Amino acid sequence: MxxxxxxxxxxxxxxxxxxxxxxxxxxxxxxxxxxxxxxxxxxxxTTPQGGDFTLQGKNGPVALADFRGKVVLIYFGYTFCPDVCPTSLSLMAQALSSLEPAQRERVQGIFISVDPERDTPERLKEYAPFFHPAIIGISGSQEQLAAVTKQYGASYMKQKPNAEGQYAVDHSSVTYVIDPDGKLAASLPHASTPQQISDAIRPLLTTSGK
Amino acid sequence: MRNYLRHTILLLGALTLSTAVFAAEGDFTVTDAYVRAVPPGTPTSLAFMTIKNSSDADRKLVKADSPVAKTVELHNHTNENGVMKMRQVKEIIVKAKGQAELKTGSYHVMLIDLKQTLKEGDTVPVMLTFDDGSTKKLELPVKMPQTVMKMDGDKAMDHSKMKH
The missing domain is CATH 1.20.5 (Single alpha-helices involved in coiled-coils or other helix-helix interfaces)
Incomplete structure (x- = not known):
């Protein structure tokens, strides 16, 4: 039992x-x-809306509208950034390099610095094309940057400086893909592969005849 | 049978010996180490590497030095809702019989206020100091991020994405 x-x-x-x-x-x-x-x-x-903006490059104002007819890749960062920004710009560069020359001519990379205190237009001109000649570096006043980051749903926050006065900037790491009509077509998360980036670019190049 | 036994004893002996030699050289092995090439005029760069700890105790990397930068710090990244936050850390733990990976989006040795531009092909001395006071001197190659990514392939990027 x-x-x-x-x-x-x-x-x-x-x-x-x-x-x-x-x-x-x-x-x-x-x-x-x-x-x-x-x-x-x-x-x-966040559902960013995107849209036009005008910021400052080394050779004068640069507007998103200057690149109508092209696919534009936008990345917000700062040049002091040792890891995240160079990684993202390298991935963007590899995506650009993977395109056929005729396609590449119709794609523009824009690196927007959210650290205008240190990132002068001269500095940005040295920095961005280092990764790929089709990437330019621009920035603007704090007000302009606040407006454009809001449009795209990007965020940034300056951190406390160290003893030497150097500081880091927390920032969202997203690659925004703009179609040839200037509309936000895709927001690619941090560490998107070159394949994922070029996959977002290619359909936009074929659908527009402008 | 006797032959087999002798082989086993020989093998065990060899293993013990090799471990002993290894331990004498230090508990740490560093692999996949490099310093990232930066655009001209850039004040910062970093070193990535994998540190293996062969000892039976958890150990810590507590300091790094390099003559190419005014300040060298240990840093970590966190990804909070898509916002990348870089912070200085006091130490990087290297688990017993384990490893610490210093890689993109995670830990790194940060080189601040560079005294020179670091170009691909250059070599940069970096010295690591661990919590037991032991040090490890490294001569690290300078590499473009693209070069490293091509070597790792897309798989590595997918892996790093998984982490976030």
């Missing part, structure tokens, strides 16, 4: 285990899944 009770107990435990395995056990750590979510949440929550 005792052994029968034991048997029932074992069966009950095994059944419970089976139920748990079937319905609750997640072989993939749930942590890995939740980590990805902030990206998509940011994308949906």
């Amino acid at each position: 005792k052994s029968r009770a034991l048997l029932i107990a074992i069966i009950a435990v095994m059944s419970a285990l089976l139920v748990w395995l079937a319905f609750f056990w997640e072989p993939i750590a749930p942590k890995a899944v939740t980590k990805v979510q902030p990206h998509s949440q940011l994308q949906l929550a």
Whole structure:
């Protein structure tokens, strides 16, 4: 009788285990899944509108409207940035290099510095084309930058300087893809591959005859 | 059978010996290390690397030095809702029998106020100091980010994306 009770107990435990395995056990750590979510949440929550702007380059004002007929890639960053910006601009450069020459001529990269205190137009002219000749560097006043980052749903926040007065700037790392009509076509999250970037560019080049 | 036994003993002996030699050289091995090439006039760069700890204890990288920069700091990145935040850290833990990866979007040795432009093909001395006081001198190649990405391929980028 005792052994029968034991048997029932074992069966009950095994059944419970089976139920748990079937319905609750997640072989993939749930942590890995939740980590990805902030990206998509940011994308949906901000829904940037994009739109025209005019900022300052080394050779005078640069407007988004100057590049009608071209696909424009916009990235907000700062040149003091040692990792995130060079990584993003290198990925953009590789995407540009992967295009056919005729396509590449119709794509313009724009690096917008959110750190105009240190990033002068001269400095930006040295910096951006280093990654690819089709990328220019521009910036503007704090008011202009506040307006353009708001249009695109980008954010930045200057951090406390160190003993030497050098500071980091927290910033969103997104590559914005603008179609030949000047409309925001896509916002590519940080670390998008050259393939993902060029995949976003190509359809925009074929659909517009302008 | 006897032959087999002898081989096993020889192999064990060799293993013990090699471990001993390795330990004498230090508990740390550094691989995939490089300094990033930067555009002319850029005040900052960084060093990436993988540090392996062969010892049985968790250890910490507490300091890095390089003659090419006025200030050298240990930094980490966090991605908070798509905003990349770079912060100085006191130390980088290298787990027992484990490794620490200093890579894009994560930890790095930050070189601040560069005294020279770092071009691809240059070599930069970097010295690491660990919590036990031991040091490791490295001569790191300077590489363009594109060069490194091409070597790693798209797989590596996908991997780094997974982390965020």
